[in-house]
Amino acid sequence: MMSSNGLRDLRPEAGNWKHEIPRAAISRVFLLVMSLIYLSPMYWMFVTALKSNAELGSFPPTLWPHTWAWQNIVDATKNFPFLQYLWNTTFYAVFTVIGAVLSNFLIAYGFSRIKWPGRELLFYPVIASIFVFIEFPVNPITMIPVFTLFTKLNLVNSFVPLILPSFFGNPFFIFLLRQFMLQIPDELSEAARLDGANEWQIMTQIILPLTKPAIAVVALLAGVNAWKDFLGPLIYLHDDSLYTLSIGLEFFKTEHRIQFNLLMAASCLVILPLIIVFSLFQRFFIQGVTLGSGKPQN
Amino acid sequence: MANFSRRELRSLFTGLLCVSPWLFGFLAFLLYPLLANFQMGMTDYSGFGDATWVGLKNYQDLFADPLFWAAIYNTLFYTIFAVPLGIIVAILIAIAMNQKVREIPIYRALIYLPSIAPTFALSMMMIWLMNPRFGLVNYFLGLFGVPTINWLGDPHWSKIAIILLAQLGAGPIGLIFLAAMRAIPSTVYDAASLDGASSWKKFYHITLPLITPAILYDIIIGIGLGLQIFVPAYIMTEGGPLNSTTFVALYIYNNAFKYSRFGFAAATSGILFLINALLAISIFRSSKFWVNYDVE
């Protein structure tokens, strides 16, 4: 006998309600195991951060600090100018978001809301270039010539090479926004055009408000991406006053004999803003993935 | 020259205007570097002063360098294992997130959380997590009687350690699979139930074929990520032990920024691009044989 959601029933005489409990229990166990696996790294990071030096080297490793070494957080910031790096990273993220939102919206608009000859043809390279720009803006395929270019322009050791590319579109975001905009009925734009509105007006007054959810997702993804960027700051930032949290943390790690508990404390500080952003905008992160696929969200 | 109406011409103009930032970006940040990789790849350039033309010498040196082949092997090894594993994990996550349990939002958040954390931070944490003696992973495995594994110090396990680390970031892809699964109308499943299909049969014959677009997407992205992997190798193992985690991206970085061999590095970048393009195109071409776009 089969229950309605397809789980094979192991007890042939059982009534319907008895199936729900094992089903829910199995689900919960499964979920618990998965969450534990995914939670444990962060948990371990947090716990290690607050262990004292002595406890760090204890075996078997303690799962919970016996003494809470809150001092570690302070010590970590002694050699790790957290606020300076935080400011730099925020600066980088904010400008990346501005560039990403402005450019990708405009570009996606051009690719979806205006019909012009050659539009589809010109869009192929966008899709094709997604796999090159897996990491944005700096990736191993294009970084050498681009770095040389920026060196010749004397723009290395600044945020320009990192922020500038965001103002020229990111194929992934173009794709995402375009998918979303394609779902807005053509008639909306057409009607406005017939009413004599120019493209700019249509774009800003009609399409823009409707695209807000997708733009929010792009903003979030672009910002987080900039926050996490490592390779970019690694090759372009050389003054320690410019370092972002990513390379600041790596630099902290290579200090002569750095301790793991302090390193973990610093890592927690680095992740904390992201966790805060995530909890506030969780909906957007989770939605963002399904945006543009035209399927019902929840 | 085609005859465009005035209307069409204006649309063309506006359209091009809108996409012009991308056109510029494409030329400057994609086309130019791709071509320059090959042009620079034929010079000897230390990054200081001038570049001297050396023809195909860099490529010859490249193919003669055992470390280059090690890098190719490492990168392909990583990609070939990480991508399928990534799909399996993403599907598992999607199933997990699809469970009809009241507290599902909490679970969803917890599973998604590590993908928010920057790779560099997770890498550092991994170093400690995978310490042969004090790390949680070995401690946990030890409870099951598994002998100590020196994850980051044993050349046989180092790549596997990085592959496992990558799975922590499977959250977003899991969501994509979740959306794809949700898109399948329940009527299809109901019909199958009536025919007496088991859970597994339903999954294999209904779910799997219908989420193939998501799988294709994951493969293409996964290949890109795999071929360009850099951060864990740079932070956790610096390419060791015994060059077992020297990936092509790291090889390029070292040659350019550590050994001042820009031309050589550019040549390698060019080759990386070719490999990436080849794989992506092949997968895409093959997709017509196994991807189902019709969900209805």
Added chain:
Amino acid sequence: MNRALLLVVCCCLNNVGAFGQTQIKFWYGSSTDPREEKGYQQLVTEFNQRDPKVQIRIEKVPGTETDAAKLMTAVRSGAGPDVYLLDRFTVAQRAASGLLKDLGPYLKKEGKELSQDYLDFAWKEVIYADKVFGLPIGTDTRALFYNKKMLRDAGIDLADFDPAKGPMSPERFKEIAFKLNKTDASGAYTQLGFVPWLEQGWGYSWGYAFGGEFFDPAQNKVTPTNPGVVAGYDFLYNWAKDLGPEKARTFVDTYWQWPSVGTLPEEQEPFLTGKVAMLLTGQWQLPIIKKYTPNLEYGVTYIPAPNGLKSSWSGGWSLVIPQGAKNPDAAFQFIRFITGAQGQEELAKVSGMFPTLKSLAGRKDLFPPEYEFFLSLLPVAQSRPPLPVGALYWDKLKDAEEAVITNSKKSQDALQAVAAEVQPQLDHFKK
């Protein structure tokens, strides 16, 4: 974008400073010993007090002995420092790649001839193509530390370790060391007598101990396959084999995790915590022991070597001015100050670094008595060949070392590969 440009402009202006003040950027790598760091900071403060118009700003940057990627990238982009602390044996390589400024003109301006002021081997290291590219700062030597208590408890006669007897033979030494190996129930090592490749147990140490030569100046060839060098690497190979390479590696990765990734706190160093009974390292270990385990009963003696060969080798740093330095003249003044008698004397007192000035050699009063043995090694200490491929050679020798201690390659093969990779690069410079 304007903000970013402003930031760049500010950084440039930073170098000029307000009110015509010249700011000099002094960089050193993050792997610098903290005691040395203290010495530099002290000297910088002193220098800054002399002339308010010239101020030195210290910046610590990621970097190790052979990884000057940060420096190179910065210089390449015009954002480099005015002074950099460069490992002396890499001066030739960095100079050859066009990274450093020739100090000749500055020396000429001063009218000084410094070549005789410094210890010969140190001076040779800062020369490339007959030009001076840096000034030597400090040096060091390496020896064998041993834990008296642990050895005694294992029934070892400490008389064997008496330096007066000269270096122990490697065979006898291995016999003793293996007596101290302990494993736990699962077979993993919890204590080892000695791990030859820890700390300063580089291929260089053992190559020199076994009488090897790493470079043949007459033929301008690197000689990693020199019999002495191969013997040194064989020593490592066999030691690893007898310990079991994976088990040894696990031990090291558990209690040390060095050199590439983060480590346990300094106070948990295996020699201090009794996980290893003996250690091959330099004189900088002395203040570390004093700080964390002052009651440790230890001794120092010669590195074990066949035929009673007293061996050691010296490293050390130098100060260089990279290309594109904004204030080379002021930078040169600073370098002269630090590498001069006063600077080196202070550094010696604060950090235990040995001076490279002949005038200060033999100044035993600068060091506490425990340094005496290390000082006595200076005359027999070798130094790494200053080659335009110095850093590359070091990295490849390290690779060979790794191959050998994991028993994945025989010494001869691994070292042959080093020659095959490095020699062509060296020949490049002969043209």
